[in-house]
Amino acid sequence: MHLRDDLLHREVATGAIQDFPDPEPGLGEPIATIAEQFGQFSLNGHTEILLVANDSQQGLGWRMHAPDGFLTAGTAVATGAISVGTVSVALKQAKEQMSEKMVPLAGITAAFVFAAQMFNFPVAAGTTGHLLGGALAAILLGPHIGALVVTVVVVVQALAFADGGLTALGYNVLNMAIIPAYGGFAVYSGFRKLLPKSKGGVVAATGLAAGISVVLSAAAFSIQWLFGASAPVPFDTVFGAMVGVHILIGIGEGLISALTVGAVLASRPDLVFGARDLHPAQLQESGKVPLRAFIIGGLAVTLLVATVVSQFAVNNPDGLDFVAEDTGFISSAEEHSLGDSIFADYATSGINNEALSLAIAGTAGVLITLAVGYGLFRAIRPRKRVPV
Amino acid sequence: MGAGHAHTLYVHEHSLVHRLPPETKVLSAFLFVAVVAITPREAIWAFGAYAAMEAALVGFSRVPVRFVLSRLIAVAPFVVFALFLPFIGAGKNIDLLGFSLSSEGTWAMWNILAKATLGATASILLAATTEVPEIVRGFGRLRIPPVITGIASFMIRYLEVIAGELARMRTAMTARGYDPRWLSQARPIAASAGTLFVRSYERGERVYDAMLSRGYNGVMPALDTRSATTREWLGALALPLLAAAVALIAVTTL
Amino acid sequence: MSAAVEVADLHYTYPDGQSALAGVSFRVMPGERVALLGPNGAGKTTLAHHLNGIRRADRGVVAVGELTLGDDTLGEIRKRVGLVFQNPDDQLFMPTVGEDVAFGPANLGLSGNELEDAVSSGLGAVGANDLRGRVPHHLSGGERRRVALATVLAMNPSILVLDEPTSGLDPAGRRELIGVLQSLDVAQLVITHDLYFALELCSRALIMDEGVIVADGETAGLLSDEQLLSRHRLEMPYRA
Numbered sequence: 026m027h028l029r030d031d032l033l034h035r036e037v038a039t040g041a042i043q044d045f046p047d048p049e050p051g052l053g054e055p056i057a058t059i060a061e062q063f064g065q066f067s068l069n070g071h072t073e074i075l076l077v078a079n080d081s082q083q084g085l086g087w088r089m090h091a092p093d094g095f096l097t098a099g100t101a102v103a104t105g106a107i108s109v110g111t112v113s114v115a116l117k118q119a120k121e122q123m124s125e126k127m128v129p130l131a132g133i134t135a136a137f138v139f140a141a142q143m144f145n146f147p148v149a150a151g152t153t154g155h156l157l158g159g160a161l162a163a164i165l166l167g168p169h170i171g172a173l174v175v176t177v178v179v180v181v182q183a184l185a186f187a188d189g190g191l192t193a194l195g196y197n198v199l200n201m202a203i204i205p206a207y208g209g210f211a212v213y214s215g216f217r218k219l220l221p222k223s224k225g226g227v228v229a230a231t232g233l234a235a236g237i238s239v240v241l242s243a244a245a246f247s248i249q250w251l252f253g254a255s256a257p258v259p260f261d262t263v264f265g266a267m268v269g270v271h272i273l274i275g276i277g278e279g280l281i282s283a284l285t286v287g288a289v290l291a292s293r294p295d296l297v298f299g300a301r302d303l304h305p306a307q308l309q310e311s312g313k314v315p316l317r318a319f320i321i322g323g324l325a326v327t328l329l330v331a332t333v334v335s336q337f338a339v340n341n342p343d344g345l346d347f348v349a350e351d352t353g354f355i356s357s358a359e360e361h362s363l364g365d366s367i368f369a370d371y372a373t374s375g376i377n378n379e380a381l382s383l384a385i386a387g388t389a390g391v392l393i394t395l396a397v398g399y400g401l402f403r404a405i406r407p408r409k410r411v412p413v
Numbered sequence: 414m415g416a417g418h419a420h421t422l423y424v425h426e427h428s429l430v431h432r433l434p435p436e437t438k439v440l441s442a443f444l445f446v447a448v449v450a451i452t453p454r455e456a457i458w459a460f461g462a463y464a465a466m467e468a469a470l471v472g473f474s475r476v477p478v479r480f481v482l483s484r485l486i487a488v489a490p491f492v493v494f495a496l497f498l499p500f501i502g503a504g505k506n507i508d509l510l511g512f513s514l515s516s517e518g519t520w521a522m523w524n525i526l527a528k529a530t531l532g533a534t535a536s537i538l539l540a541a542t543t544e545v546p547e548i549v550r551g552f553g554r555l556r557i558p559p560v561i562t563g564i565a566s567f568m569i570r571y572l573e574v575i576a577g578e579l580a581r582m583r584t585a586m587t588a589r590g591y592d593p594r595w596l597s598q599a600r601p602i603a604a605s606a607g608t609l610f611v612r613s614y615e616r617g618e619r620v621y622d623a624m625l626s627r628g629y630n631g632v633m634p635a636l637d638t639r640s641a642t643t644r645e646w647l648g649a650l651a652l653p654l655l656a657a658a659v660a661l662i663a664v665t666t667l
Numbered sequence: 668m669s670a671a672v673e674v675a676d677l678h679y680t681y682p683d684g685q686s687a688l689a690g691v692s693f694r695v696m697p698g699e700r701v702a703l704l705g706p707n708g709a710g711k712t713t714l715a716h717h718l719n720g721i722r723r724a725d726r727g728v729v730a731v732g733e734l735t736l737g738d739d740t741l742g743e744i745r746k747r748v749g750l751v752f753q754n755p756d757d758q759l760f761m762p763t764v765g766e767d768v769a770f771g772p773a774n775l776g777l778s779g780n781e782l783e784d785a786v787s788s789g790l791g792a793v794g795a796n797d798l799r800g801r802v803p804h805h806l807s808g809g810e811r812r813r814v815a816l817a818t819v820l821a822m823n824p825s826i827l828v829l830d831e832p833t834s835g836l837d838p839a840g841r842r843e844l845i846g847v848l849q850s851l852d853v854a855q856l857v858i859t860h861d862l863y864f865a866l867e868l869c870s871r872a873l874i875m876d877e878g879v880i881v882a883d884g885e886t887a888g889l890l891s892d893e894q895l896l897s898r899h900r901l902e903m904p905y906r907a
């Protein structure tokens with residue numbers, strides 16, 4: 026049993042504070058279960074990494090809400106069209122799934138996602154991340170409702186809170202709602218096939234999918250940058266920076282999403298859309314899931330995604346160029362801001378040797394990720410009880 | 414608990430801008446920002462003109478200047494990114510104080526700074542002069558599907574309720590000495606997120622029951638019948654029209 | 668004369684197999700105010716949800732006036748049975764008080780002046796016409812209760828079913844609510860743990876426990892039977 030849980034339970038016995046979610050029957054349970062899972066290969070000592078819940082909004086938070094003018098007008102219109110199209114499909118599917126209940130249920134769970142995004146956690150070097158919640162929403166509610174709900178959150182944030190530009194809504198919705206929800210759910214479904222059919226399998230798949238969904242968003246943004254950059258920064262620099270930072274954010278996102286789904290499974294497993302295929306008996310099995318596999322798998326997949334995408338970009342800039350020309354992005358890009366530098370002068374922009382710079386960035390990324398992963402391991406393992 | 418985030422930007426005042434119907438303001442803000450976004454960055458004077466229009470609007474709507482400036486901090490990370498551009502952009506061909514700067518990068522910096530700031534100011538002004546449920550109502554009148562505005566409206570109605578639950582959980586945790594600094598201490602936070610989801614979902618079911626009890630049949634009744642007058646539309650659209658005129662001159666004279 | 672609401676041999680089991688209603692029968696006559704008392708988990712709220720058909724019984728009959736609850740009468744019964752939920756935050760879901768009160772009558776097909784009249788009469792009945800433009804979240808506890816009541820009164824029901832209407836109210840809010848409820852001549856079934864509230868408002872009371880009605884009689888009589896009360900986890904607070 027975890028020290029902190031013990032402390033909490035003891036204090037429950039003495040003081041009477043309601044509303045704390047952890048103690049007793051329902052939600053305390055999965056936490057302990059996950060702790061046990063992590064505990065199977067935990068190490069000694071304590072912890073130094075990351076951290077969560079930065080209460081104040083002061084300082085520069087890492088924010089995904091891009092402002093107006095960050096990508097070219099053509100990209101804004103194109104991503105806007107993609108977003109509108111996808112949302113209308115999501116809307117249709119969501120109506121079928123929830124029927125008449127949809128408006129109140131989707132609306133109030135949207136308020137939940139909004140609130141969940143208030144969880145801030147530092148990432149590295151003074152930047153903080155907030156829970157993005159796209160994959161989490163998709164796993165809890167299904168990809169269509171998940172995408173819809175996060176879209177509403179992003180749009181209201183732009184209009185009522187001035188978070189993100191109005192003309193940036195096309196790509197902000199695409200990157201923060203649609204890609205994490207659909208992409209995250211696809212990754213989740215994939216991992217569910219590989220992992221045991223148990224609560225542990227659901228939790229592990231959630232963590233991996235939520236983490237990867239953040240990286241997918243970053244990669245998507247980078248690709249949009251390729252088409253509609255507003256500044257002469259080459260794709261691979263943006264890609265390296267975005268994916269690198271988001272691998273770190275993804276670890277926090279994955280962990281918190283996994284624990285959240287675990288907590289919901291413990292009290293209302295019927296509410297987890299992504300676990301509807303499980304029988305009650307399978308949900309009982311805590312399934313000592315292969316946490317080692319969970320983390321190693323997560324790192325492997327993330328790096329694989331990063332490598333594949335970046336190699337594609339580096340080796341086939343012409344391919345993307347072609348697409349860009351073909352779809353008329355170049356002309357709009359030239360008109361507005363970017364000039365020739367990105368597409369035409371690919372090799373001379375940024376660091377000269379693309380392959381080398383990518384290799385360096387990649388290696389650094391792997392090392393940082395491993396270090397963080399190792400720290401997480403140590404962080405999560407249950408600690409011995411301190412004699413009181 | 415990041416409560417600042419849940420607070421809307423509405424500034425209670427009684428200006429003409431506050432009184433304009435929301436749909437006119439929403440459309441006007443969108444159009445204005447769109448015009449700004451497509452204005453060629455080389456037309457520096459045009460951005461000055463846009464800034465002057467916004468400044469006039471700030472004065473007109475009696476939204477405190479300090480308030481607008483303080484909310485502009487939201488774009489700060491992107492500003493920081495933009496400030497790097499002259500140094501990392503391709504083609505180092507300007508020499509300034511011993512630094513060699515990229516002209517392309519400097520232009521890009523200017524472009525992002527100008528458009529992001531003008532866009533954010535427009536959003537801030539919209540949010541400062543229009544209460545959030547009104548913005549959603551405006552969306553409805555702009556023919557956004559009622560399902561979407563319905564979801565948005567429920568979200569806004571319950572945001573403070575749910576944020577309040579979250580705050581109470583955090584208080585209860587803090588009262589028992591919970592002071593998370595490391596990711597290792599995140600489990601209770603995730604557990605509270607799980608609890609919050611279950612409570613939100615169950616509340617959604619209860620609200621649905623309450624709606625059924627009052628005759629809900631899957632379609633939100635149309636309660637909103639007011640629409641803006643031509644004068645109100647003209648008043649609100651004056652801003653983007655003026656901006657469009659500026660953009661047109663800018664494009665033709667470049 | 669037919670009863671405002673009549674329930675006969677109602678049975679309901681939750682999806683998880685737990686029995687909630689195990690043969691409930693009673694009737695409330697027009698204009699009558701009846702308290703429904705009982706410990707937590709007795710099935711009171713579940714019973715209330717059966718009265719307008721948002722839960723459907725496994726067995727038994729619910730009748731409102733001359734109508735028997737069924738798929739064809741559901742709409743009309745929901746109009747006649749005004750259910751006020753335990754938590755006003757669940758009841759008040761629209762952006763403003765005025766729109767919330769209009770929600771029910773608008774679903775009944777009212778619009779224009781008719782809708783306007785329904786809203787004014789609902790709000791007027793609880794003395795809340797001045798709250799019309801307010802946002803529900805910013806109302807006081809007592810105001811929320813009264814507005815929640817107004818949302819139902821605007822539909823002109825023949826019976827009100829109130830679930831724990833005094834919970835969370837301060838003494839003044841509770842006093843105002845008693846005044847409002849006494850001023851209405853509609854039949855009322857009031858679920859409450861507040862026994863003095865029951866005593867003051869209702870001449871008749873039902874005690875429910877483990878899914879059945881275990882006592883039905885004059886409120887004052889039932890509440891003076893200490894053994895009956897303690898058998899069902901009820902207790903009159905000390906009265907100075």
